[in-house]
Amino acid sequence: MTEKRAFELIAASLEKLRKSGMLSAGAAVKSDTILLGIGSPLDSIGFVTFVTDLEERVSTETGRELYLVLNEINEFNINQPNLKVEALARYVVTLSAR
Amino acid sequence: MGVDNDRPVMAITGTSKGLGRAMAEYFVGKGYRVAGCSRGASTLTMEGYSHSQVDVGDERQVRTWVRQIRDEFEKVDVLICNAGAVQSALLMTVTPDDVLQTFLRTQVAGTFYVCREISKLMIARKRGRIITVSSLGVSLHLEGTSAYSATKSAVIEMTKILAKELAPLGITCNSFSPALFMSDSAQAMGEDWSRRLLAMQTIKRTVSIEEVCHVVSFYASPESGSITGQVINMGLVC
Numbered sequence: 001m002t003e004k005r006a007f008e009l010i011a012a013s014l015e016k017l018r019k020s021g022m023l024s025a026g027a028a029v030k031s032d033t034i035l036l037g038i039g040s041p042l043d044s045i046g047f048v049t050f051v052t053d054l055e056e057r058v059s060t061e062t063g064r065e066l067y068l069v070l071n072e073i074n075e076f077n078i079n080q081p082n083l084k085v086e087a088l089a090r091y092v093v094t095l096s097a098r
Numbered sequence: 099m100g101v102d103n104d105r106p107v108m109a110i111t112g113t114s115k116g117l118g119r120a121m122a123e124y125f126v127g128k129g130y131r132v133a134g135c136s137r138g139a140s141t142l143t144m145e146g147y148s149h150s151q152v153d154v155g156d157e158r159q160v161r162t163w164v165r166q167i168r169d170e171f172e173k174v175d176v177l178i179c180n181a182g183a184v185q186s187a188l189l190m191t192v193t194p195d196d197v198l199q200t201f202l203r204t205q206v207a208g209t210f211y212v213c214r215e216i217s218k219l220m221i222a223r224k225r226g227r228i229i230t231v232s233s234l235g236v237s238l239h240l241e242g243t244s245a246y247s248a249t250k251s252a253v254i255e256m257t258k259i260l261a262k263e264l265a266p267l268g269i270t271c272n273s274f275s276p277a278l279f280m281s282d283s284a285q286a287m288g289e290d291w292s293r294r295l296l297a298m299q300t301i302k303r304t305v306s307i308e309e310v311c312h313v314v315s316f317y318a319s320p321e322s323g324s325i326t327g328q329v330i331n332m333g334l335v336c
Contacts, residue, residue, distance in 0.1 A: 045266045052218045065165050 001061065006092035007031070009061060012083055013053040022046045050083060054092075062096045077080030101317040103126045105146075107171045108318075109133045111154050111212055112181030114141050116281030117231070119236045120307040121178060121314065122147060128315075133167045133174070136181070143265040154208030162330040173223055176318045177216045179230040179253070184283040185243030187291060198245045205249040206256075213260055213271075220269045227318045228264075230257045232329065236275065238298050250275075254329055261327035270326040272317045277305040277333030301333040 010029065017023040023041055034040045036047055055068050068091075071078050075087040106262075108125050110157050112118035113134030119142060122134045126146040133148050136138070139153035142148030148170065152163045167174060183204045185197055213228060220226025232254050234240075235236050235247035254273050278284060313330050316322060 035118060045263065048263075049221055049267070052221050055218070056222070065161065 001093050001096040003060070003089050003093050006058075006089040007085065009057045009090060009092065011052060013050050013057060017042070017046060017050055017051055022049060031084070031086040031089075033085045035083045035085060035088060036078075046064075054088075058092055058096065066095055066098075068092075068095070103172070105129055105131050106175040107131045107167075107173055108176040108178065108300065109132065109135075109167060109212075109216060110178040110180055111135055111152075111172045111208070113149065114138050115275060116283050117279055117307075118178075118180040118309065120281075121180065124307055124311045126312075129159065130176075131171060133171060135163055148234060154212055155203035156206075157211050160208075161214055164212075164219065167216075168219055174216050174219045174226065176227045176314075177211050177212070177220075179228070181205075181208050181212075182231065182250075184246070184287065187240070187246075187287065187299040189242055190244035190293045194246055201245045201249040205246075206252045209253050209256060213256065217260070217264060217269065218314060221264070221267055224267045224269075226255070226264075226269040227322075228269065229314055229317050230254070230271070230273045232257075232275045234275045234277065234295070234299070234334050235333060237331055237334060238295075240298075258327045259330075265326060268323065270317070271321065272326060272328045272330075274310075274317070274330040275312045275332060275334070276310050276313075277301065277303075278308070279310060280304050299333040300329070300335040303333075304334055 014023060015027055018025060023046060026041060035042060042050060053067055059066050070076050073087055073091040076083055108130040110118055110122050113122045114136035122132050124241060126132050127146050131146050135152035136148045137151060137153050139151060144147065150163050152159045152164060154160055166183055183200050209230060230253050233247060233250040234253045235243040236254060240247060245259060257271050257273040264271060277299055278292060313332065317325065
């Protein structure tokens with residue numbers, strides 16, 4: 001999977017949240033959009049819903065059971081949670097290549 | 099196929115014997131499609147019951163099981179986290195580490211993994227009922243159950259926190275502590291243990307599977323959408 005495709009999957013999950021009302025309509029998703037942490041448009045349940053949906057999309061895309069584990073993301077610090085789209089996209093690429 | 103898909107789906111852990119097996123039988127009889135699991139092979143052969151061999155203390159096995167449920171049933175309406183361990187009641191001073199580890203693995207980690215993975219299916223549909231099975235030992239502070247009751251107490255706390263986390267999505271999470279139910283496990287604990295427990299209950303008798311499932315049905319009911327984070331202690335005022 002390429003980073004471009006991973007980005008598209010992330011954007012699709014966020015769009016689904018927008019359509020369900022869990023994410024307000026706003027600026028387009030960019031690489032430096034914050035998903036978790038200060039400045040994120042997602043509340044905690046929104047983030048959980050997003051991760052659940054993305055996990056499903058990634059598994060469908062690859063045809064394999066894949067699980068997003070936050071502390072496997074290089075840039076992620078479980079004690080100071082902060083995650084941007086670009087870091088997640090890179091992780092999804094790595095995950096899909098396993 | 100369309101009619102079958104309308105039937106509600108219940109996932110139950112620990113269905114090889116005792117309360118889990120009895121609940122699986124009961125709810126299949128009530129029209130649920132039931133996905134059960136235990137470490138061993140199925141002891142139930144009923145139309146509407148599907149079994150998987152799963153060690154709930156193994157994260158990977160739980161994930162695989164839940165994926166299988168999703169592929170077969172597409173949803174889970176009700177989860178009953180019943181899998182647990184029952185071992186001889188030794189005072190803490192002489193309780194070996196492997197007993198503690200068994201309870202931590204099955205009752206804490208197992209409940210955690212199953213709730214975490216099943217909740218993903220419920221989050222996607224924005225509805226569901228999670229029911230965990232605790233123990234009267236928590237309220238009674240029963241001697242000889244330090245590891246067991248401590249881990250069952252953890253199950254209650256997990257349930258309450260999950261109730262708050264999932265409330266915005268209309269998913270309720272509740273727990274119940276069954277009064278003494280004469281399962282194989284209870285019988286293995288011996289008559290003296292059962293007699294002691296009954297003496298401590300407010301209602302001094304064993305309960306039937308119908309009474310236990312009535313509590314589950316109450317929690318699972320569509321009319322119980324405002325009931326969350328609660329613990330029902332059967333047969334006990336505490």
